[in-house]
Amino acid sequence: MPDATGEGTSMTAPSPPSDGLSEFAELMTHEQDLADDRDRITPEVRRARRRRGLIVTAVSLVLLLAACGGYIGWALTAPVAAPEVSTQTPQVPAVEAAVGVVPPANASAISISGADAYLGEGASGIWSSSGTGDPRPIASITKLITAMVILDTVPLASADDPGPTITFTKADHDLYDRYYVQGATIAPMPTGTAMSLHDALAAMLIPSASNYAEALSSQIFGSQNAFLAATRSWLSAHGLTGTTITEPTGISPRNTSTPADLLAIGKLAAAHPAIAQIVATSSISLPGAGQLYNTNGLLGTSGITGLKTGTLGEGTYSLLYTATLDVGAADPLAVTGVILGGDSRESVNAGAIAVLDSIRAGFHEVPLASGQEVGTISTPWGSTAELIIGEAASIFTWSDTPIVVTMDIKTPPTYQAGSVVGTVTWTAGPNTVTAPVTIQGSIDQPSEWWRLTHPSELGR
Template identity: 35%
Template sequence: MTVAVIAVLLLVVAFLVAAAVVPFAPATASTATYRPPTASAADVRFPDYGATAVEADGFPESLTTSGDRKPRSIASISKVVTALVVLERKPLRPGEQGPDIRFTPEMAALYGQYAAQNGEVAPLPTDLRLSEYRAFQVMLMKSANNYAGSLALWAFGSMDGYRKAAATWLDAHGLDDTTIMEPTGLDPRNTSTATDLVDLGKLALADPLVKQVVGTAKATVPGVGDIENSNKLLGMDGVEGIKTGTLDEAGACLLFAATYQRGGRTVTVIGAMLGGVDHDSLDGDVRKLLHSVADDFHTITLTNAGQTFGTYQAPWQDEVDATASRAASLLVWGPTDVTAKTSLEPLTFGSAGERVGSVRFTVSHHDPVTVPLELDRSIEDPGVWWRWSNPFRGVELDRALVG
């Protein structure tokens, strides 16, 4: 065998070895175009009077308002502030009755004082002793002004002490457009905006005891008798509270909350409607508003399981898709903007189901949602015969040259 033949054979062997072992470059990766879901504009039904605000808790995009935005008299909605301020001084948990309140002559005198102003009052017999919880029931359910005043005197010693405590509490909770002069709401200078009252409603529902009391329809209180909740919408259309208000300067008012099941979760809608003519017409307008807000919830599909967000192309086989490993959806309110950003990892070979990247959905007013991407089938080594018949196709040339 001549030297030339041996040299040729060595070159052939070297070529075959090189073709068989030179590493491939990563498969070509490309991302797919994402078509976001669409939703129609919200259609919220507001009354044509006063001031109204409504928001679904946890859905800040749902906050919508109607009417003026100036502070208005809020009447007995003031008692919600009284309840929360008193509870800060005299904490009480659900299931507890709390300490007994001995009603003093000063407290008893409030009956005549508030009755003379046409305010709602409840019996307060001489030497009556009631638990803190029972007193809260009479104040919030029956809206008895003499019990609101009595609780303020019991907790703070004087009306001036209550007023200062209420101002401090409002400031601490960011209710900058709310002013409370006294605990009942009979003073028209107790004012707030509809949006501030929505925030007040959130604070009320966050307190388990207040939420329990304002959601109670009827109760029997020793020394007082049978009482009914002044909120006639309670139990209708998902309404679970919160507080009525009526005053010549304020009109008919309602701070309300209702719960609905939407998209497999409980959604609470909180609102305030001020300046109604009477409670019958106001209640009808609240029901229309609640229905319209609830109907604007919908679940959007961000991706279906197996949906393609990218592809890998290797020289030796057809495209392999990078697909969503799971479905993802989101409960939203009203029109919502959705964008998707796909990230694919460099890949030469891979097994079906292997994670190869992710897609991150950015949804307006919501936290981002990230879904892993996986190969829908394997990218396998083509084998030595393909390498020899397609010499150096798809190889990583830089590494080959270095080698």
């Protein structure tokens, strides 16, 4: 048809609207193609695909189960974290008050051998002393020095060796009357009496016969001057510079010595077999001299084995003594003591016994607690038990010697009641005692569930 100009316009078909119809048509075409493909897949192909899917699924499941099984196996067998052990030092029994060992009288001292580990060595061999160290009259303790000076010149081969024969003259017999008048201790000595040197020394030391001391020293050395010269040499050779001897009996107050020197002299005398045997004899019967009794009435009391008494009158009673004390230690103690200037023989003797008894009483067994709790053991899975001292024990010690305690605790391989997990050790002086530390109460092993749910506590 012509337009307003009269010219005609050509006609064309309209385009379809863009409302998704084309996309739908394409989808339907694709689905149809897939349907056609399924129709073309054979049953064999479908079965093969199904088998492959099952295999993949099975393999995946196996791998998953293997992973879970590996964890479970590891969790059930892996080591667990070590238990926590806490300890506390065992209580130590209170020690006794210190034992005071102070010898009595104006001057005294004591030395103890065989107990250095308990008591200490003491200064210059003196463990305890009282009074001053000045020289004091020693009275008849002098005769012990006289005997050692004689035996230094005329030795005896053994304790039972009689030695040379001594025959006493009329001049020797006259000494009996001279010392009797002076109030000294004497023993019969008839003119012509013959006895061995050993027996003559016994007559001098056991009853403390002054006439025997002078007669014997004069016969051995030829004169008193020669004897005194030999005595000074003997004292000097043994370093006994605090001792002065002016005559052989001790009747002179100028015969003096210090407690330190006398302890040394006592040890020398106790080490001489013949002298040690003689001074330990309570009585003896000798031809010409008769029955003689020891002036040391303490022999056999409180372990006393010697040595010599000394008396010059009131306020001058003295005692040089030795004793063997069985106090329960590995070996008996050897005690040497001296007391100078006592008021009476009774007070001196009582003082010596008190000293020895106090030493003996100072040694004692200290019981150590059994069953005492010394710690706890706990595990990460919440199980606990006590650590206790598993056996009764005691330690031997002296007086208030400190008792030191140490413990050695190790992680136990098992956690059952009675298992030993370490030791506790007590030390006092030279003695050491050890007792086991054990578990009281059982600690069970961790449960399987705890293991599976606490992987962070495993493998340590």
